[in-house]
Each structure stands twice: as structure tokens, then as C-alpha cells.
Amino acid sequence: MIRTPNKLFLLAFFGLTLLSSCTDSGEPQDLQAPEIGPVAGTTAISPSAGQVFSPNEQGVDVAFQVTDPQGVQEVLLDIHGGFDGHSHGRLLSNFERLNVRKIFSASASDTRLRIEAGSTSVRIDPYAVIWEGPEAEVQGNVLAGPYHITISAADINGNQTSFGDGSNYHTTFYIQRPYAPMIELTGGATSVSAKAGDPLELEGFIQTTAHPLSTPLKFVWLRLTNQDRFDEQEGGNAQVQVFGEQMMGESSWRNLRGAALPSSESLSLRNLTEAQALTVPTGQSQLILIIWVEDMAGNVTRKAIPVRAG
């Protein structure tokens, strides 16, 4: 005798459901990506966020540590230009952007990139990235300006750090060169004082240098903000405010332009801020003036100057 379809079906359905409920049995799976952090005993990965390398420095000592309980398989170090938000629209003949892509692994042919297979803690301290001299990563002269560094890591199970959850190390540092534009406050000051509600007064200059590779100024961009996001990333963040901004000339890297530059050799910061005032807002104890200057060759010099508002 055939059983009623209801009972038959329900029996089978719940049988299938029970079968499908036998989930997640077995040993716990390792789905955790490695952690990238500073070398033990230090407080930050090198280069750190927004770190500036002065004109006489010839490289950066990259230093960090990767840990994973199951073992680190490989580490990827990537450095590339951050001039124009990755549109990379122009290629300049006399200067070359720093492009570094190194994979640290147990089988690397370069001994400097070799790490112990499956180690639970990999310490890279330091790995020198050179931009001047016989061991330079560039063949010509490195283009001065902002660079992005990204460090990614994978463990022996294939778990990888990512951008999606912010577990990659990713930040911007700045390379200054003697042929790039120079920004100086009078007397070597590193910060300025200002009165809330008044126009910001600056003493100093922006100018080309005496280096044979120096080229004329092309673009100047001043911004008064409450946070330095290192990569001109103010937009979309409610905590970041821009209180005043001015531009002169035309950028080679971004779709930005302003009035013509009064001079392509030397500019007085006093004259610039008098011509178009940047008013110091009230109620802001922490302000930063960011000055971005480009020359005709595309070199960028950027300076972030703390402003003490009284």
C-alpha cells in the first residue's frame, strides 16, 4: 500500500533537511589572514603614514613584521606613484616614477627576499628601497612626490590580507628631491600661529632650486583643513573639513587649475595669502595648511604645516 504523499514527502523532505543540516563538522578551519604590524619594539611600520623623505635621503628602509599562527607563506611589497589617483596619465622623459614590486618567499632567488618557509613570524627589518645611486630601483631620476606603499601577506592556507577589510598595510609617503620645488617658511619655522576669524598670514616662499634638473613652477595648491589625510582624501569624510583653498596655475596630475602664477621661479607666501585670503575658522584648535607645488617636469613637493589657532 502506498503511503499518503504528505507523509512520504514530509519524511523525505526532513530527511534531506537533516542531511543538509550536518554542517560545519570537522576541525575548525583557519580563515584568518596574517597580521601586518610594526617590528617588535617599534611603534610604526616604516615608512609610516605621511612620512617625508628629505631631498638628501636616497632611499627608505622598509620595516615591518608579519605574523600568522599557521605560518606565513608569502609577503608582497608594492610601491608606486600616487600622483594622480592612479590614472597615471602622463609619462615624463627625464624622470621616472618609483615602481617596486617584491615578493618575499621561501623560494625567492634574491636572498634579500627570502623568508623561512611557514614561519609564524616574519620580520622584514629592513628592506632598503633605493632611488638614487647604483642600486637604485629607477634608471634615471626619481620623480619627487607622493608614493603609495602596499604590504600584503598570505598564510600557508591561502588566507590573504585585503583592502576590503583594511588588513593590508597601505599608506602614502613623500619623496622630496633637490630638483623639485622648495617650500620654506621664514626662519625655518615648522608651524604658524593664527587668530581665529582673521586671514592666515604666512611668511616664506615657494621657489625652484639651483639644481640643474630643476624646472619652472607650474601649479600651486593651498588648503586649510583640520586633518592631513596624506592623499588628498578629504572628500566623503564628515570628520574632515576644508576651510579654505586656493590654486594657481594648472596641475599636470589632477584636473585642477586657478589663476595664472605670478612667477614660475619664486613665489612669496605672504603675497599668495594676501591675494586670496584663507580665513582661520573659529572653534578649531587643530588646523593644518597643506601646500602642494608642481614643476613643469611633474615633480611634486608637498608640505603639511600645523596652524595654531588662538
Place this chain on the structure above:
Amino acid sequence: MVLFWVLGATEVWAQSEISLRIMDQANQPLSAHILGYAAQESPVWVLIADGEGRATISLKNSIEKIEITHVGFEKRSVTISQIKQLNGVILLVPSSKNLEEVAVLGKKEALGTLSSSLSTLKVDKEELLSQQSITFAGALENLPGVQAMNMGVGISKPMIRGLSFNRILIEDSGIKQEGQQWGADHGLEIDPHTSGDVEIFKGPVSLIFGPDALGGVVKINPIPAPLKERISGSVALDAQSNSRLIGSSLSLQARKGKYFGLGTLSVMSHGDYEVPADRYTYAGYVLPIVDQRLKNTAGRQLNFTLAGGKLLYNGETRLTLSRFGQEAGIFTGAVGIPTTYSLEDDGDSRDIQFPRQINTHWKLISNTHWERKKVNYTLDLGYQANRRREESLPHVHGVGPTPSGNLALGLSLDTYTANFAAKYPLSKGSLQAGIMNQFMNNTYSGFEFLLPAYRSFQSGIYGVLEWALSKKISLNIGARVDSQHLKIDEHLQPIYERLEPTGEFDQRNPDISRSPLAPSISTGWIWQVDDSRLVKFNLGSGIRFPTPIELASNGIHHGNFRHEKGNSTLTTERSWQADLGMSQEWGTFSLAISSFVSVYRDFIYLAPSGRFSPLPGSSMLWEYRQDNALFAGGEIQFSYLSPWNLRTTLSGEYVWNQNTENQLPLPLTPPASILASLDYPIQNSSSVFRDWSLGMDFRKTFAQNRVARNEQATTGYFLVDWRMNGMVTIAQKNLALTISIRNLGNVRYLNHLSRYRLINIPEPGRNVSISLTYPLN
């Protein structure tokens, strides 16, 4: 093909037998049971009409009358003389015990028709268009067990019970749709405006449809030939608020005697779409979404279909030319590491900048079916030209100016298909046999490399026996053998150093040649217990040959943000799936439950290698591997028609899967969800407004925490949609008007199946859609 079409126009004559077409009152074919009676009380034979409602009955054995039965419809007895008076077309009316009860089950009934022992769904064109989705797959995603994988609003592909890509076969007018369906960022190149009714098979149907149908089939039927001799048509206008879409479609059909013609033209343009967010977090940065619009997500389409044919005495022949053309931008922030600067408004929300994709899909299809000596024959011939262009700036990818200009990846796929089937009626069923052949030729261009050139010839032969054990129970059993001959060409990629070619080459893949052969079998059981109860069981095995992308790709797939590498040692993938379903009605209540368990042997998937790619602009190297896998889940649907005509439908779906070798879930598994729908027909009508109905959908999608390695979990969300449709009479013309609001609450949510989920971009916000259709008669 043209020669055959001319030859096929010859009428096919048969004697001592009668062809039947079983339809409902809306002219929808019914796969009904047909019982032949002589003088005795018991039937002499039992037949099942095919999916198009067709069957041929023999007049031998002194047959006096036939009886036609179908779940949800009144049983009908017709004498032989009456059949002749009706020209063989027999209409069934919904069950008289409660007409509205049938409407409760409707076409979304979770188990579908009697023509398949699998759980099937049927969606007519009207219902498809009423979803007001830009994409074909998007119009199906409210069906139980069906999901849509999308990239923005204009690119989408269907997923059935957690399977997609090459595991879902799309058949358009008898021909398997072939494009570059392996890519998550590649949409299904079919326009809902130019397609006919749709049938969905949830499970392996490799026997009839061929390899790749091991996860399911979306079968798109051609628009039926006009029933009356006249010229008719319609013009439709569509508008949507979110992406500021404007679109229009023109549909015309004409019949003169035995000849008919059909044509549809559809144009559409939309701008960047809105999301309910002004920022998102990625790579540790808070990035802006200026004006809450995703930059460079605009798109355009121009699609058309032209068909001409002739009605034969016992069949039909037609030739169809169609074109799908799409240009779609890719969100600027989805390529590389986005920055505030790159996401700034470019001042034009309708322009399509780099990166972008341009897809064109041409199809020339000949369909002929006829009947001779009780045997139904079907011959489908097709040619498809699929052209895909992915355009990007070369220096973004580490190469200098190239002869290809901004063409990063050009894929050109030509597919030739020839399918033939014959269905022989038996005393209590039928025997169907067929042969399918397909030749594909793929070439590529552009400064990037992902998929090599290849040529593939695939052939399959099958037989399926359908047998009615009684008036209530029928069985089917079948077998199939498929073979493939595949030749993949070696690819040498130029090496660049500092944006300049070095003159050296990197071998991305060697020459590969393969000739696999694989059988499939399937059996099913349909038990129509009574007018209100139906039980289905199906046990099927499907196979899938590894695709060239799985065997030989080696390059950066920007659609997935990663370097993907093929594996030339992959073997044929096989699935075994058991399906069990039941539907039952109690008065104005109905319940349908469908469950499945699938075991996959050598399931092919992309897995992180644990090694980083040496290619610039990429991260980890992902490799194709194969392991055994297990899938299980099902759908449940409950409907109730209240005394005041409020129809309530509650459906739920769940898919569980696991790689049985590493005990991890598989990627892109749809989260469990529940959909509650309310539909209310407005009783009061006037001379201007009539047939109005209101509806609301409430969808709860649960969190998906069962994720594969390196896949992010996605939180759940709750969405409310509203809709209203009806007729407006102006100047004695009936205009069909549909208004809907999707995501009424403007909820910010992430879709686990969206390609933009990878970069934490939310789905579209509130979207008001209006469609107006004006008849041309």
C-alpha cells in the same frame, strides 16, 4: 540553414492521426495528460503533451473520445469529431470548484508543470516585464530558488540554487546561449523585451539540454506566432528614477495566411546609479560617493529581434535574427585602489568613460518542428557571434601605448549549433531521441591576456523514455553521451619594462588538446495524486567539461581583481542530484515544497594559491582546482487567497554547500531569504481605470556568514517594494500602466552576490519605475 528553412516550409502531412494543442484560456500551452478511450471504461492509452502543449493521437484502436487532465484545470472529454471541429486546439478552463484557487498557485508554483519531474518555474513575458528590471536576470530574481549576480544595475546573470556561470545553461529559442559567461562581471546578453516566455529548470537537465545544464536551465521560448490574421503590436515607454533610465520598445507582429512576422526593437539609456550612501570604506580610506552616485556606472543598450515564419500543417518553421548591444561603464572606484580624486564628479552622469565594456551578441536561429506519422520532429540551427570589448587605459596596466589602443581585452566567439530531436509516441508515453552539435571558435585581441584562442566541437546523443504507469503516475528515464574535441592555442605575452616592450615573451599557456567523453543518466517520477496534490521526484546526473578559461587562462581578471590561472589537468565535473517536491492545496491555501541534495565529483573552482602574482597590478594568484562538493537546500512557498481577494504569498529559499575536502563553504553562496508578497485587485473600476491591482513585497535576506576563504561575510537586510498596475482607457485605447518603487525605505545594504560587494559598495537605493504600454492594432 537558409536552404533548410526553405525546404522546411513544405507542409508535412499525416493521416489516421490527429495533432492536438492543449492550451489554457490565456493561450499558454499545457503539458496535460491525454487519455484515449474506445468502448471500454479504461483508457486504451495515455499520452503527455509536450512543453508546448502538443501531442499526436492515433485514430487506430477505434478511439472514440479523449480525456484531458491537468492539475488545476477541469477535466475535459472531447469526441473525435469535436476535435476535428476544434482544429485540434483544445482549451482547458481552471478548476470550477474554485477558479481563484488556481490563481493562488499561479505560474510561480514551486513545482511547475507535469512536463518535467524536476522543480520548474514558468514566467510569461508579461510577468517578466512587470518586474521592470533593466536586466533579464534581474527580472527573475524574485522567483524561489533563483538569484541574480550583478555588477551595478545593467549587468547581471542568473543563479539557480547557488550555481551560476557555466553551470547554468541558457537556452534561447532552442539554441544554447554562448558568450563569455565565465566572468563575474559579464552579464547575460538577453533583453527581456525581445524574449518570449521563460521556463526555469532547477537541477540537472543535461539529458535534454546538454552539458553545462547540471545546475539548471533557463529556457527562453520564442514569441509565439500570432493566432489571428492581422497586424498588431505595442509601444512601451519605461522610466526609472534611480539611474534616470529612459527606454522604449516597439513590438510588432503580423500574420497573413500561414505566414507570420515578428519584430521587437528596444533602446535604453541610463546614467550613473544612486546608492543610499555618500561614502564607503575601502583600503582603510573613507572614500566619497559624490551626490550618492557611483561614477561611471552609466549604460546604453540597443537590441532588436526580427523573425519570419510559416505555419505548417503539423508544425511551424521560422527564422530569427536578433542583436543585443550594450555599452556599460565600470565604477571608477572598482579598478585599482580608488582615491578621492579619481571619484570626483566629472560633470556628466550619463557619459561612459574608461574602464568600460562593450558587448554585442548577434544570433541567427532557425527553428522548425513538424509531425509525420505520429512522430514529432524538431530541428534547431543557430549561429551566434559574441563580441566583447573591455576598454581601459594601457598605462594603468603597466604597458605603454599599444597597437590595440585602449582595447584591454577583446574576445570574439563564434558558435554554430545544430540540434535535432524526434519524439515517438508509445502506447503509454513517448520516446524522445536527439542529437546536439556545437562548434565554437574563440579569438582574442587587446594588450591584456586572459583567455587563449581555442576551437571546440561538442556533440551529444540522448534518449528519454516517458511512460505513464497510470492516470496519475508517470515515469521518465533517459541516458546521454557527450563528447568534446577541444584545441587551445599557445599564448606568448609580450613583456614590458618601464612601459616599453622588451622584445621578450612570456608563455602564458601551452598548446592544449583534449577529447573527453562522458555519459549522463536521469530518471524521474511524477505523481499527480489528485487535482490538488502533486509529487515529483528526480534523480539526475549531469556533467560539465572544463572550459578553456578553467584549463588555460593566465592573466589578470579585472572582473575579480585578481590573477587567475587555469589548470590543464582538470577533468570532467559530474553532479548527482536528487530532487523531491510536493504541492498541495486546501481550499484557498496552497503549499509547495521543493528540496534537493547534490553531490559533485571534481567540482571546479578558483582557489587562492597562497602565492602572489608576478604580474603588475595584481595581488594573489588564484588557481583553478577541483574537489568534491555537496549542495543541499530547497524552497518553500505558501499561498493564501483571502475572502476579500487579498493574495498572500510567502516563500523562502536556502542553499547550503561545502567543499567536502577542505570542509569550507564555496564562494558566492546565496544567503537564505524569505519573501512575502501581498497582491490586491481593486474591485471598483471605471470607464477610464480598470483591472488595477496593488502589491507589496517584503524581503528579508539573512546574513551570509558561511563564506569561502578570503570571502567577506555579508550582513542581512530587509527590503520593501511597492507596485501598482492596471489599464487606463484613453481615446478607446487601453494603456497598460505599471508603477513600482523598489527599495522603498532607501535601505543601505550589501549584496553578497554583487561584484561590487568586493569593494564594499552598497546596492541601489530607492527606485521609482514607470512603464506605459500602448497597443497598436
